[in-house]
Amino acid sequence: MNRVIIIGGGITGLSAANRLIEEQQARQVPLAVTLLEGSDRLGGTIQTQEVDGFLIETGPDAFISTKPWALALCTRIGLSDRLIRTNETFRRTHIVRKGALLPVPEGFLMLAPTRFWPFVTSPLFSWPGKLRMALDLVLPRGPQCEDESLGSFVTRRLGREALERIAQPLVSGIYTADPDVLSLRATMPRFLDMETQHRSIITAMWREQRTVAQRTRDGTSGRKIADSGARYSLFVSFDRGMKTLIDTLAVRLPGGVAQRQKSVATVRRRDAAWDVVLSDGMTFQADAVLIAVPAHRAAGMVQELDAELAADLSAIPYAPSVVVNLAYRRQDIPHPLDGFGFVVPAIERRSLIACTFSSVKFAGRAPDGWALLRVFIGGTMQAHLCELDDEELLRAVRKDLHDLLGIEAAPRLTLIARHPASMPQYPVGHLQHVARIQARAARYPGLAFIGNAYGGIGMPDCVHAGETAAEQVLERVKERDTGFGVRGTGGNSGFGVRGSGKQGEKK
Ligand SMILES: Cc1cc2nc3c(=O)[nH]c(=O)nc-3n(C[C@H](O)[C@H](O)[C@H](O)COP(=O)(O)OP(=O)(O)OC[C@H]3O[C@@H](n4cnc5c(N)ncnc54)[C@H](O)[C@@H]3O)c2cc1C
Numbered sequence: 001m002n003r004v005i006i007i008g009g010g011i012t013g014l015s016a017a018n019r020l021i022e023e024q025q026a027r028q029v030p031l032a033v034t035l036l037e038g039s040d041r042l043g044g045t046i047q048t049q050e051v052d053g054f055l056i057e058t059g060p061d062a063f064i065s066t067k068p069w070a071l072a073l074c075t076r077i078g079l080s081d082r083l084i085r086t087n088e089t090f091r092r093t094h095i096v097r098k099g100a101l102l103p104v105p106e107g108f109l110m111l112a113p114t115r116f117w118p119f120v121t122s123p124l125f126s127w128p129g130k131l132r133m134a135l136d137l138v139l140p141r142g143p144q145c146e147d148e149s150l151g152s153f154v155t156r157r158l159g160r161e162a163l164e165r166i167a168q169p170l171v172s173g174i175y176t177a178d179p180d181v182l183s184l185r186a187t188m189p190r191f192l193d194m195e196t197q198h199r200s201i202i203t204a205m206w207r208e209q210r211t212v213a214q215r216t217r218d219g220t221s222g223r224k225i226a227d228s229g230a231r232y233s234l235f236v237s238f239d240r241g242m243k244t245l246i247d248t249l250a251v252r253l254p255g256g257v258a259q260r261q262k263s264v265a266t267v268r269r270r271d272a273a274w275d276v277v278l279s280d281g282m283t284f285q286a287d288a289v290l291i292a293v294p295a296h297r298a299a300g301m302v303q304e305l306d307a308e309l310a311a312d313l314s315a316i317p318y319a320p321s322v323v324v325n326l327a328y329r330r331q332d333i334p335h336p337l338d339g340f341g342f343v344v345p346a347i348e349r350r351s352l353i354a355c356t357f358s359s360v361k362f363a364g365r366a367p368d369g370w371a372l373l374r375v376f377i378g379g380t381m382q383a384h385l386c387e388l389d390d391e392e393l394l395r396a397v398r399k400d401l402h403d404l405l406g407i408e409a410a411p412r413l414t415l416i417a418r419h420p421a422s423m424p425q426y427p428v429g430h431l432q433h434v435a436r437i438q439a440r441a442a443r444y445p446g447l448a449f450i451g452n453a454y455g456g457i458g459m460p461d462c463v464h465a466g467e468t469a470a471e472q473v474l475e476r477v478k479e480r481d482t483g484f485g486v487r488g489t490g491g492n493s494g495f496g497v498r499g500s501g502k503q504g505e506k507k
Contacts, residue, residue: 009037012042013292015466038263048241058417067460132159151180176379332409
């Protein structure tokens with residue numbers, strides 16, 4: 001029997017467990033799988049709560065469908081008919097400029113415009129700012145480099161205003177990062193590739209959009225599905241929220257596989273196997289251990305085993321964030337809520353990073369006559385705000401919602417979710433850092449580090465990381481059973497750090 005222990009019951013750990021169990025059941029692979037989760041619930045960052053008719057997401061509220069792994073998992077586990085798309089009517093976002101909400105011009109995707117008139121006529125940018133962005137069309141390629149920060153890239157190609165007014169707030173809404181530190185290679189490499197291949201980002205995006213538009217013409221009306229900001233047409237959720245995925249994965253695991261309130265303290269090598277020691281001293285033995293917890297937690301687990309590996313793991317920086325959900329009577333919000341929400345540039349100096357109009361973005365989030373808003377605070381650039389107590393936090397949130405949406409009324413319901421050190425930051429050089437961890441981890445047969453700290457923070461990346469690590473275990477079992485593989489020799493067993501290997505535009 002091959003004993004596999006997965007540490008951490010977030011989406012990464014659950015995806016790994018599910019993949020192992022799928023193969024065990026389909027092909028009678030001799031495996032004993034145990035998932036150890038420190039808290040009393042599965043899902044990690046993913047949590048949906050149903051309160052008084054509101055469907056409240058305190059972590060992710062959607063995932064992107066262009067990275068195929070989460071969608072493919074949903075199909076395999078029978079969730080296809082539970083998936084819902086974003087509301088087609090208001091697929092756009094707003095950006096705060098001098099205290100007013102202005103829509104991102106239609107066709108402006110993340111960093112650059114793909115349509116002329118909406119961009120030229122938008123009050124979001126000054127005329128000098130627009131002209132500087134247009135310079136991208138004639139500027140030569142920049143120096144070829146391995147990696148570059150988002151801030152350096154956008155300033156170089158599109159100008160400072162493009163960075164401050166659109167790239168920083170849109171990207172901060174995703175990575176909660178400082179753009180002058182965030183690695184473009186590790187997060188949105190396609191923009192670096194666009195410059196290499198097409199020189200101009202605007203030209204490259206315009207060409208890409210033309211192809212996409214041809215493919216996504218609505219068959220019945222012939223109408224193009226418009227997006228602005230993030231590509232909202234590509235995002236999906238579930239009719240009853242993100243917990244649908246977690247609950248379904250949990251139910252599929254045979255009894256006894258997922259064990260809650262089992263907090264792991266240390267992972268030790270013993271002969272050719274592993275001891276997984278809990279904080280209460282209880283010990284599990286395993287042939288393979290997949291560590292699917294935040295890197296700073298993983299570091300503590302392997303400190304005794306390899307201090308250098310632990311130091312590299314704990315050097316991956318994390319940012320805290322707070323998500324506050326607020327419910328209002330629709331009539332108490334003077335703003336038309338004609339979008340999926342807004343993002344706030346750091347130069348606006350507000351407490352909020354972003355706000356999602358949840359009841360507009362997805363159906364079934366609030367009862368008729370009510371609106372559900374979800375605001376984000378903190379991130380790397382305003383981490384200190386996460387220290388505020390609930391009362392101070394709500395005061396700051398309500399002030400911004402008053403100034404920006406004109407809301408005077410008190411919310412009828414509030415739910416504050418704190419995510420301390422939960423968002424890994426990918427600084428310039430992140431991929432090399434991960435490669436170093438990977439090389440070091442390869443010394444230990446059967447040990448793998450998986451999760452959002454390494455190869456992508458989005459749910460699809462996490463699913464992919466978990467499934468890939470599970471497949472590596474299965475490969476190893478197969479090799480051993482057929483007498484080909486040699487275990488415990490200290491050679492590279494094919495384990496190590498499992499990320500998605502590919503990073504993309506959005507989580
Ligand atoms: C506020 C917020 C919003 C987000 N929005 C989106 C979004 O809209 N779309 C998207 O795709 N992604 C989004 N993300 C990112 C995505 O949710 C995460 O990257 C992903 O859920 C991480 O999953 P994970 O399993 O790797 O880690 P986690 O969810 O952190 O799970 C790790 C698990 O390990 C457990 N654990 C920790 N220590 C121990 C221990 N010692 N012993 C045992 N167990 C332990 C924890 O309790 C936890 O259950 C968001 C993230 C945040 C914070």
